[in-house]
Amino acid sequence: MTAGLMKMLLRYSPLLILAIGWELVSRLGLVSSDALPSLSAVAAAWIDLVRDGDLVSNGLSSLYRGGAGLALAIVIGGVLGILMARWKPVNVIFGPIVEIFYPVPKTALIPITVIWLGLGDGSKILLIFLGCMIPVTIGAFNGARSAEQALIWSARSMGADRIRILWDVVVPSALPELLNGIRTALALAFILLVASELITAQNGFGYLIGSLGDNGNYDAMYAVVLTVALLGFAADRLYQLLMHEMLIWRH
C-alpha cells in the first residue's frame, strides 16, 4: 500500500516540481503576475468561480453541447461505418465522401455551421456531430470489415438472419476499433467545443475563458483553462477504463 503510494508519488513528482516552480517564479516576481498569476491565486480564483456558480453553469452548457454532438456522432457514425463494411452499395456511395472529409480541418466548419444554425447551441452540436462522426465511421468500418468471414458463414449456416448476424457477429468484432474511433472523437469533441465557444458563444467554457481574459481577470482565466484541460484528460482516462471493461471478454 505505502509502496504503491511512494511509486505514484515518484512517478508524478515532476508535476509537483513544476507546480512548485510555477509558484516560486510568480512569487519572486520573475514574471509579471498578469502573465502568470501564482498557482495559489489561480486556486483561490477557481474556488470563487465554483462558489458563485459561474463554472458550473457554463460547464453544464458546454457538457450539453459536447454530449449531444458526440452521442449523435457515435450512433449515426457507428451505423454508417458498419453498413459501409457489410453492404457494397453503401460503401460505394459514402466511402469517397468520408475519404474527402477525413483530412478537412474540422474547425474550418465553424463559420458554416453558424451560417446554417446561428450562434446558439444548434450550430455547436452540428459542428461536433460532423467532426466526430468521421473517426467513429472509420473505426466502425475498419472493425466490421475485419469480422471473420468464417464466423459469419457458420452463423448463417446455423440459421441466423442478417440482422442477427450483424448484431451477434459483426458488431462484437467491430467493437475494439469502433471504441478506438470513439476515443479519437472524444478528444476532437473537446477541441471543437472550446474552439467554437471561443469564437462565438454567450455561455460555456470557451466563452468564460474569453470574457475573463478580455476583462483582465487572468487568475480566473487560468483557473478555467486548467479546468478544461484537466476535464479533457480525465474524460480520456475514464473512457479508457470503460473501454477496458467493455473489451474484457476478449481476454
Added chain:
Amino acid sequence: MAALDLAPPQLPTVRALHAALRVSARVASVVALLVAWELLARSGLLTPYQLPRLSTVLAHIWSDAITGDLPFNTAVTIGRAMLGFAIAASGGVALGVAMSRIPLARWFFDPLVSIGFPMPKIAFLPVIILWLGVYNVSKLTMIVFDSIFPVIAATIIAIQGVERELIWSARNMGAGERELLWQIVLPAALPQIMTGLQVALPLALIVAVLTEMLMGGYGLGAAMMTASRFANSVGVFAGIVEIAVVGYALVKAMALIRRRLLIWHQEAAEPTA
C-alpha cells in the same frame, strides 16, 4: 501468401477494367455530391446565404486566385503548418529518443506527456496570446504544442518495439551507441514513427487554420473568418473548399512520402487497400 490465392488468374485487361470501374465509381460519388450541392442551391429551398451555388463559389475562388489572394493565403497557411510540423517532428523524435534511452528524461517527461497528450491544448490559446501576442510566434507555438504529442508517443512505442536480436547483433559486430541509434534503432523504428507523423501533419494544419481563425492575420483561416464577419457566405464556402483541398493534398502527399521512404520495408510489398 501467393500460394493461398485460389482465385483464377485474371487477364490484365480484366484487371485494368476493374481498376477503372473502381476509380470511376469513386469519382462518380464525389461528382454526385457536387451536383447535388448545385441543384439544392438552385432549387430555392435554401437562401443563397445558407447555401450559395457551387458555381458562384468556384467563380469566387477563381477571382481570388487571379488577384493573388488565394495563392498568398495558401502559401502562408501551408508554410506555417509545415514549419510547425517540422519543429514538432524533429523535437518529438528527439524527445522520444531521449525518453527511451535516458532514465532521467523518462522520469521527468513521462507524466507530462501522458497528461498533455489527451488534453484539449486549444484551451491554452488565450494564455499563449497573453504571453506571445497574436502573431506568427504564438501561432507556431500552438501548432507545435498540439502536434508534438503523437510524434513523441509513436517514437517511444516504435523504439520499444525494435527487435532485441537486431540490437544485440549490431553490438556484437562492434557498433557504438551512436551508430546503433542512427543505423539500427531509428531505421527499424521508422514505420511506426511515420505513423505518428501521419497523425501529426493533419493536426498541424487543423491548428494552423484554427489559430488563424482565432487570432486573425493572413492565411486561409483568417480570410474565411473575415468573410464570416461580413456575412459573406460565398467567401466562407470558398474558404472551406480551399481548406479541404489543401488538407486532402497534404494527407495524400504524406502517404506518398511514407511509401517512398519505406520502400525497403516489408510493408511496402503488402498490397495497400
